[in-house]
Amino acid sequence: MFQILRTAITLLALLTVITGVAYPFAVTAVAQIGFPKAANGSLFEKPLGAGNSSVHSNARDWRSATDQPPKWAGSELIGQPFSDPKYFWGRPSATAPVAYNSMGGSGSNQATTNPALVDAVRERVAKLRQEDPDNLAKVPVDLVTSSASGLDPHISEAAALYQVGRVARLRKIEPYTLNKLVLSHLERPTIGIFGQTRVNVLKLNLALDAKAEEVSKLVIPAPQ
Amino acid sequence: MNTSAWMEIGLFFVVLIGLVKPLGWYMARVYAGQPCGLDRAIGPIERTLYRLSGVRQDEEMTWTTYAFATLVFNALGVVVVYLLQRTQEWLPLNPQQLGAVAPDLAFNTAVSFASNTNWQAYSGESTLSYFTQMIGLTVQNFVSAATGMAVLIALIRGLTRRMTETIGNFWVDLTRSTLYILLPLSFVMAIILVSQGVVQTFSPAVEVALLESATDAEGKSVTTQTIPLGPAASQIAIKQLGTNGGGFFGVNSAHPLENSTPLSNFLQVLAILLIAAALCYTFGDLVGDPRQGWALLAAMLVIFVPMLVVCVWAEQVGNPRLSEIDIDQTSNAFQSGGNMEGKEVRFGAAASALWATATTAASNGSVNAMHDSFTPLGGLIPLWMMQLGEVIFGGVGSGLYGLIIFAILAVFIAGLMVGRTPEYLGKKIEAYEMKMASLVVLIPPMVVLGGTAIAVSLDVGRASVTNPGPHGFTQILYALSSAGNNNGSAFGGFGANTPFFNCLLGAAMLISRYWLIVPVLAIAGSLARKKYTPPSAGTLPTHTPLFVVLVAGMVLLVGALTFVPALALGPVIEHLQLTATH
Numbered sequence: 001m002f003q004i005l006r007t008a009i010t011l012l013a014l015l016t017v018i019t020g021v022a023y024p025f026a027v028t029a030v031a032q033i034g035f036p037k038a039a040n041g042s043l044f045e046k047p048l049g050a051g052n053s054s055v056h057s058n059a060r061d062w063r064s065a066t067d068q069p070p071k072w073a074g075s076e077l078i079g080q081p082f083s084d085p086k087y088f089w090g091r092p093s094a095t096a097p098v099a100y101n102s103m104g105g106s107g108s109n110q111a112t113t114n115p116a117l118v119d120a121v122r123e124r125v126a127k128l129r130q131e132d133p134d135n136l137a138k139v140p141v142d143l144v145t146s147s148a149s150g151l152d153p154h155i156s157e158a159a160a161l162y163q164v165g166r167v168a169r170l171r172k173i174e175p176y177t178l179n180k181l182v183l184s185h186l187e188r189p190t191i192g193i194f195g196q197t198r199v200n201v202l203k204l205n206l207a208l209d210a211k212a213e214e215v216s217k218l219v220i221p222a223p224q
Numbered sequence: 225m226n227t228s229a230w231m232e233i234g235l236f237f238v239v240l241i242g243l244v245k246p247l248g249w250y251m252a253r254v255y256a257g258q259p260c261g262l263d264r265a266i267g268p269i270e271r272t273l274y275r276l277s278g279v280r281q282d283e284e285m286t287w288t289t290y291a292f293a294t295l296v297f298n299a300l301g302v303v304v305v306y307l308l309q310r311t312q313e314w315l316p317l318n319p320q321q322l323g324a325v326a327p328d329l330a331f332n333t334a335v336s337f338a339s340n341t342n343w344q345a346y347s348g349e350s351t352l353s354y355f356t357q358m359i360g361l362t363v364q365n366f367v368s369a370a371t372g373m374a375v376l377i378a379l380i381r382g383l384t385r386r387m388t389e390t391i392g393n394f395w396v397d398l399t400r401s402t403l404y405i406l407l408p409l410s411f412v413m414a415i416i417l418v419s420q421g422v423v424q425t426f427s428p429a430v431e432v433a434l435l436e437s438a439t440d441a442e443g444k445s446v447t448t449q450t451i452p453l454g455p456a457a458s459q460i461a462i463k464q465l466g467t468n469g470g471g472f473f474g475v476n477s478a479h480p481l482e483n484s485t486p487l488s489n490f491l492q493v494l495a496i497l498l499i500a501a502a503l504c505y506t507f508g509d510l511v512g513d514p515r516q517g518w519a520l521l522a523a524m525l526v527i528f529v530p531m532l533v534v535c536v537w538a539e540q541v542g543n544p545r546l547s548e549i550d551i552d553q554t555s556n557a558f559q560s561g562g563n564m565e566g567k568e569v570r571f572g573a574a575a576s577a578l579w580a581t582a583t584t585a586a587s588n589g590s591v592n593a594m595h596d597s598f599t600p601l602g603g604l605i606p607l608w609m610m611q612l613g614e615v616i617f618g619g620v621g622s623g624l625y626g627l628i629i630f631a632i633l634a635v636f637i638a639g640l641m642v643g644r645t646p647e648y649l650g651k652k653i654e655a656y657e658m659k660m661a662s663l664v665v666l667i668p669p670m671v672v673l674g675g676t677a678i679a680v681s682l683d684v685g686r687a688s689v690t691n692p693g694p695h696g697f698t699q700i701l702y703a704l705s706s707a708g709n710n711n712g713s714a715f716g717g718f719g720a721n722t723p724f725f726n727c728l729l730g731a732a733m734l735i736s737r738y739w740l741i742v743p744v745l746a747i748a749g750s751l752a753r754k755k756y757t758p759p760s761a762g763t764l765p766t767h768t769p770l771f772v773v774l775v776a777g778m779v780l781l782v783g784a785l786t787f788v789p790a791l792a793l794g795p796v797i798e799h800l801q802l803t804a805t806h
Binding site for chain 1 (some may be wrong): 227228229231232235241269273276277278279289292293296297301304335347349350355358359361362363365366367395398399402403407410414415416420421422423424425426427429430431432433434435436438439440441442444448449450451452453455457458459461473474475478479480484485486487489490542543545546549550551552553556557558560561562563564565566567568569570571572575576591592593595596597598599600690691692693694695715716717718746758776796800801
């Protein structure tokens with residue numbers, strides 16, 4: 001009896017050292033050497049020359065928090081909230097108290113039969129239609145349903161193409177140019193098998209800001 | 225379903241079944257104490273552990289000593305995890321300065337991780353320090369899985385040994401499962417996951433800028449986002465391989481930093497079933513007839529595949545109420561389509577349904593989509609998968625020892641039908657084995673249905689429901705089915721973190737894990753004492769398609785008879801409501 005308790009305590013302590021300390025530290029060491037970017041949240045800095053134009057009226061209001069803007073422009077894996085019609089919108093997010101709160105990932109957990117779900121979807125559809133009245137296509141489902149994590153960085157190809165008309169009009173960019181931009185940001189199924197074709201909304205919007213700036217410089221003043 | 229989804233599911237079965245034999249063979253050598261290729265690297269560590277903890281490797285245990293050692297070791301695990309949570313504010317590696325966990329939640333979490341359930345009533349990123357996650361939870365991920373494997377091996381020894389009192393040494397089985405099987409596989413898996421973007425660092429969370437500022441619920445402008453970090457990959461690798469399922473982050477494997485790409489998703493869902501499937505081969509190898517193992521694997525697949533088909537179909541069809549309001553849910557080359565509420569775009573509806581079926585077939589319980597938002601039939605599948613007793617793959621070790629108990633029941637009933645003494649693998653099945661087998665089969669349903677009855681009768685139970693109508697009942701039934709079968713997945717909207725449910729579900733997890741381990745070991749001890757009876761003309765062969773159907777039939781029969789009334793009150797009514805409006 002006592003012998004068993006003594007063995008249990010010692011063995012648990014030793015296995016803790018191996019599986020709870022040595023193992024995670026060894027994985028961390030290999031990860032930090034082999035895949036430093038991936039192991040640290042796949043963060044990226046703002047690409048040079050991209051999007052210094054403040055398309056959004058209250059973008060970059062640093063006074064509230066600190067005077068220094070963060071070094072990182074985002075994580076490639078974590079979505080950001082977009083509600084300005086000049087940007088491509090990502091998936092609705094159920095996180096609180098703000099959409100895409102990455103410290104509190106959450107789905108809506110609404111049942112298919114929950115009337116609140118249908119109401120929420122209907123409202124999202126109405127908002128899309130309001131910003132883009134000429135677009136009569138059916139709305140791709142992922143654009144109006146909230147993701148599992150509330151942090152989904154992607155939308156489907158269909159959901160991106162659905163928004164091209166609206167963004168092109170508001171940005172005064174040719175829809176053809178914008179279509180090309182979306183297609184160049186497609187992430188396809190890995191080796192044609194794993195996953196779904198998708199677009200990273202944050203990366204697409206950063207590229208959109210850069211493209212808008214480029215286009216605005218190309219505009220030749222009309223002759224007098 | 226689009227082409228890539230079909231190919232992904234097809235490839236899943238090819239890879240899974242392809243790995244059964246090599247991994248199963250390797251594990252058989254580990255348990256038989258034969259050279260397995262890693263002896264030179266791991267042998268010295270193993271012997272040091274034995275020397276320091278006073279284990280004599282060749283010392284054999286009777287079933288009662290084996291059971292006692294198992295219970296003591298697991299009880300100790302519960303105590304340690306509980307204390308770690310209560311004291312984490314004074315312990316190192318707590319960069320977010322998280323405080324002590326409440327007593328009821330700490331109890332629930334400690335039981336949950338020791339019993340290989342990994343039900344989570346908390347959100348990791350905002351509740352537990354890195355220290356608690358590593359020293360408490362990651363360790364229990366390993367040893368709770370190793371406990372299940374040890375009990376399985378003890379049962380197999382009961383079947384193969386003749387006229388002896390002993391069934392092996394728990395400490396040796398535990399240590400060898402951890403060091404030779406779980407640890408190397410987890411290490412490789414963790415590194416691959418990191419390469420895909422799963423985080424692994426001890427740095428605190430970092431701030432990034434938002435491209436467009438957002439407005440929070442109070443109308444304040446938000447210009448930054450805080451990206452959570454931590455040593456996640458190392459925990460996620462073992463969470464899947466050891467059928468634990470407890471996420472590093474609150475939304476589990478739906479979190480982009482926990483399951484970042486379609487490839488990481490494929491590897492994780494593969495890891496959920498990998499060891500449980502390969503142990504079937506290990507079983508066949510150790511009893512000297514691999515066909516016995518393949519037969520049990522076939523019985524698992526006979527139930528798994530149709531369930532998967534129904535779940536994928538239900539989720540891919542989508543939500544009829546959304547089709548009414550001009551939403552495009554079709555599946556094509558441009559979108560996954562289907563019921564995308566609570567699912568991630570990179571996985572799509574089909575791969576999410578595959579995960580849901582696998583994680584509940586195995587007693588894993590990690591999720592990559594929110595089961596609460598599944599269609600009624602899509603949600604019925606994971607619910608029923610758990611209620612079948614976690615024997616279709618099931619937990620590592622525990623799934624197969626559960627299925628062997630069903631096999632014993634099957635030979636008993638078949639023996640009754642033809643009037644012969646039932647035998648399994650040369651051992652006569654008699655009254656004592658049947659009594660113990662009945663306990664194993666009947667306790668989980670009793671816990672699930674009894675617990676659900678208590679919860680729905682009390683205000684404090686009904687208060688946790690967050691969806692109206694029959695779905696609310698399903699939320700409670702799901703929680704009890706999950707805890708009462710040591711699965712750990714949840715209908716995420718359910719308000720599980722209340723003192724009432726922390727205690728009720730904690731008790732359910734304790735009973736259904738340890739009250740089953742004891743009778744299983746009792747059967748092992750009783751079988752080991754018996755002599756070998758050579759097969760005669762009247763012996764039912766246990767490697768044939770007929771036997772596969774018998775075993776699968778037993779599992780389905782018990783599961784259907786016990787749970788159909790409860791299922792009818794929840795998902796079935798909900799399905800009829802959803803489709804009736806058309």
